[in-house]
Amino acid sequence: MGYLFIIPSLILIFALILYPVFNTLYLSFFNYRVQTMALGKTFVGLRNFIKIFNDETFFKSLKFTLLFTVVAVSMETIIGMIFANIMNRKLPGQGIIRTSVLIPWAIPTIISGLMWKFMYSQQYGIINHIFLKLQFIKEAIPWLSDSFVAVIAVIIADVWKTTPYMSLLILSGLQTIPIQLYEAAAIDGANRKDIFLKITLPLIKPVLSVAILFRVLATFRIYDLIAVLTSGGPANATQSLSLYTIKTYFDFGNIGYGAALATVTFIISLLISLLFLDSLKSKLE
Amino acid sequence: MLKLSDIKNNKYLVNFLYLIFFIFFVGTIAFPFIWQFLNSFKTQRDLFSVPPTFWPTEWTLENYIDAFTRQPFLLYIKNSFVIAILSTFLSITIGSLASYSISRTNIKFKKTYLLLLLSITLLPPITIVNPLYMLMRSLNLLNSYLGLAIVNTIFGLPLAVWFLSGFFDTIPKELEESALIDGATIFQAFYKIIVPLVIPGIFTVSILVFIAAWNQYLFAQILNPLRVRRTITVGITLYQTDYTIPWGTISAASIIVTVPLLILVLLLQRKIISGMLEGGVKG
Numbered sequence: 001m002g003y004l005f006i007i008p009s010l011i012l013i014f015a016l017i018l019y020p021v022f023n024t025l026y027l028s029f030f031n032y033r034v035q036t037m038a039l040g041k042t043f044v045g046l047r048n049f050i051k052i053f054n055d056e057t058f059f060k061s062l063k064f065t066l067l068f069t070v071v072a073v074s075m076e077t078i079i080g081m082i083f084a085n086i087m088n089r090k091l092p093g094q095g096i097i098r099t100s101v102l103i104p105w106a107i108p109t110i111i112s113g114l115m116w117k118f119m120y121s122q123q124y125g126i127i128n129h130i131f132l133k134l135q136f137i138k139e140a141i142p143w144l145s146d147s148f149v150a151v152i153a154v155i156i157a158d159v160w161k162t163t164p165y166m167s168l169l170i171l172s173g174l175q176t177i178p179i180q181l182y183e184a185a186a187i188d189g190a191n192r193k194d195i196f197l198k199i200t201l202p203l204i205k206p207v208l209s210v211a212i213l214f215r216v217l218a219t220f221r222i223y224d225l226i227a228v229l230t231s232g233g234p235a236n237a238t239q240s241l242s243l244y245t246i247k248t249y250f251d252f253g254n255i256g257y258g259a260a261l262a263t264v265t266f267i268i269s270l271l272i273s274l275l276f277l278d279s280l281k282s283k284l285e
Numbered sequence: 286m287l288k289l290s291d292i293k294n295n296k297y298l299v300n301f302l303y304l305i306f307f308i309f310f311v312g313t314i315a316f317p318f319i320w321q322f323l324n325s326f327k328t329q330r331d332l333f334s335v336p337p338t339f340w341p342t343e344w345t346l347e348n349y350i351d352a353f354t355r356q357p358f359l360l361y362i363k364n365s366f367v368i369a370i371l372s373t374f375l376s377i378t379i380g381s382l383a384s385y386s387i388s389r390t391n392i393k394f395k396k397t398y399l400l401l402l403l404s405i406t407l408l409p410p411i412t413i414v415n416p417l418y419m420l421m422r423s424l425n426l427l428n429s430y431l432g433l434a435i436v437n438t439i440f441g442l443p444l445a446v447w448f449l450s451g452f453f454d455t456i457p458k459e460l461e462e463s464a465l466i467d468g469a470t471i472f473q474a475f476y477k478i479i480v481p482l483v484i485p486g487i488f489t490v491s492i493l494v495f496i497a498a499w500n501q502y503l504f505a506q507i508l509n510p511l512r513v514r515r516t517i518t519v520g521i522t523l524y525q526t527d528y529t530i531p532w533g534t535i536s537a538a539s540i541i542v543t544v545p546l547l548i549l550v551l552l553l554q555r556k557i558i559s560g561m562l563e564g565g566v567k568g
Contacts, residue, residue: 001471002390006398009383009442013401016439017408020416027415086306093307099554100314105561106550107318108500110518111539115317118324118532126320129336164314165561172562214406221409224502228522242411242503249415250507258415266412273407280403 021266027259034253041256048260058261060236061244064151068240069219072158077212079159080166087167088174101164109161113228116157120144120229144230147237154238158225166215173207174200209279217269241265318543325349325536332533348537352524355534357512358541361520364509365499367430368516372437372498373491379438380445381487385475387446388453389461402443410440410503418507428511436504441494448560452486453479489560492553496546517542 028048032041052058087097104112119127120143128140143153177200185195201208223242226232232239232247245265249258273280324332325348327341352358386392387399417436418427426432460482461474469477480487505516521538524531550557 002386002392005382005386005390005475006392008379009446010398012379012435012439012442013405015420016417016436017401017405017413020413020420021408023416023419024412083310086303086310091303096311097307098558099551100311102550102554102557103314103318103547106496106546107543108502108518108546110500110502110522111543112317114521114535114539115321118530118536119317119320123335124333124337124532126337132336160313160317168558168561217407217409221411223411224518227502242409245411246414246503246507255415262409262412262415265409269407269409269412 024259024262024266027256028263030256030259032254032256032259034255044256048257049264051257052260052264057236057239057244058264061239061241064238065220065222065241068151068155068158068222068238069216072155072162072219073212073215075155075159076163076166076215077170077208079163080170083163083167084170084174087171098168101168103164104161105165107161109224110228112161113157113225116153116160117144117229120153145234147234150230150234150238154226154229157229158219158222161225162215162219166211169211170204170208173204173211176207177203206279209276213273213276213279216272220269220272221265318547321536321539321543324532325540327533329533348533349541351531351534352538352541355524355531356520358517358520358538360513361515361517362542364430364514365517368434368437368505369495369498371430371434372441373495375434375438376441376445376494377487377491380442380490381449381480381483382475383442384446384449384453385479388450389458389479399446402446405439406443414503414507417504421508426508428509428514430514433501433505433508433514433516434498436508437494437498437501441490441497444493444560445490448490449483449486452483456482485556489556492549492557493560496550499546 027041029043029045030041031044031047083101087094087101107115119125122128122140122142122145125143127143128137131137132140141149144150181199181203182195185199190198221242222240223246226238226240226243230238232243241261242265245258245261248254248261252258323339323341326344326346327338328343328345328347331338331341331343383398387395421427421429421432421436424432426435456479461478464474464478465471500518501516502518506519509515509519521535521542524535524538
């Protein structure tokens with residue numbers, strides 16, 4: 001009888017996850033374009049993948065996506081750790097902090113992207129205004145139209161949106177540590193650094209590694225924020241792999257090459273997941 | 286993690302540092318939203334003044350009127366709402382059935398099933414976007430409520446099953462066993478005895494799936510490009526043209542979309558946090 005209950009979800013998983021994944025892998029071996037759809041698809045073997053390895057736009061997108069993932073997730077983790085440690089203390093105003101943490105999380109990414117876009121405006125933006133007022137900078141920064149600064153701008157907007165969530169996850173790990181451990185360590189004369197490295201970190205490692213895995217994969221597939229904030233510009237400086245793939249599929253109508261790009265994204269995600277295999281196993285127990 | 290003696294010695298310093306942190310933290314987090322809120326009431330002149338003015342020199346509702354007249358914003362809200370409700374309903378129905386058999390029956394391949402679910406959360410949506418587009422096109426479900434809702438459902442399913450099967454585990458088996466002895470079928474036992482007991486869990490999952498569906502952009506853009514079924518997240522990006530970006534209108538539209546969401550989140554924050562932690566990390 002139990003099987004009957006699980007069938008509806010299995011049908012969905014097969015139709016909407018497994019079939020599409022294999023379909024994408026399959027189409028990546030074909031030359032298949034919207035413009036010449038009537039002619040059908042022709043098998044080209046690995047030619048799409050060979051093309052990827054000679055595709056400068058691909059490498060630029062991959063480089064940006066990896067850099068963005070590493071920097072954004074590191075910052076989120078470090079800042080999230082600091083916030084979580086402060087949130088874990090019995091201090092006044094904790095309710096307000098925990099509530100405000102949910103604001104960036106609940107706002108749709110598209111809307112937070114639009115908010116930041118206006119704040120980044122070179123001429124009318126509040127960020128340049130504040131920085132100029134505080135004398136951090138001498139002249140207005142072209143946040144979204146300079147290749148280097150645009151990368152930083154996207155990272156800041158992403159860290160703003162996701163750090164609060166990260167700090168909640170880390171907090172949930174911290175709360176499982178019995179206070180007696182800290183007291184005992186303090187009595188033994190351990191300093192704060194030792195306590196963090198030898199008690200806190202090992203004990204929250206399982207929670208932390210799963211959280212980092214999920215954040216790495218979510219950041220690696222970034223699309224919404226970039227689509228609205230920079231559309232991948234200037235000069236593809238902030239184009240993520242997802243954005244490039246979507247453009248290949250739906251703007252250029254190149255289904256075969258798009259499928260090959262999607263396959264590469266899939267394989268990289270798979271490799272990242274395998275790196276975290278141990279922590280994933282703990283989630284399945 | 287401060288030592289007790291430290292706290293006593295530096296009580297004032299610590300309090301002061303905490304106050305600075307508090308202002309910085311809450312300020313940074315809330316500022317973009319507050320700024321957007323103020324902008325939504327500004328006139329064109331204030332919005333594009335150099336340097337920017339913090340408070341509107343004159344408060345106007347013009348932007349809110351524009352938000353509804355420049356685009357069929359009300360229609361977008363309705364579309365987003367219907368799709369999010371439908372996604373929630375489907376995730377809960379399909380998810381609770383699956384959770385029940387995971388938690389209550391001794392079917393084989395439970396681990397394989399859970400692994401499949403986990404892989405959904407690990408999968409980049411980009412990998413399946415084109416086949417899903419072609420699938421929905423051949424089923425005539427492009428620009429429909431159902432097509433997008435089904436896609437949202439599959440992404441809500443892992444959370445639903447994870448969270449609800451944990452909930453089912455806490456209900457004593459004797460309850461339904463006695464119902465089965467009394468002659469009830471497994472279906473009756475399921476929806477008359479078990480479902481009412483897991484209502485709190487269903488509620489938590491519903492909020493999270495609803496918010497995720499409401500915020501969906503990638504698939505909304507690809508599967509529902511036409512105005513009649515366009516959702517809010519897609520519609521709000523279309524106020525701008527190649528030549529102008531009407532920031533006042535966009536701010537007003539953002540506020541209209543965000544405020545109900547924030548009220549929902551603030552009212553239900555306990556449930557949301559517990560659901561987020563359960564769904565995100567089970568370490």
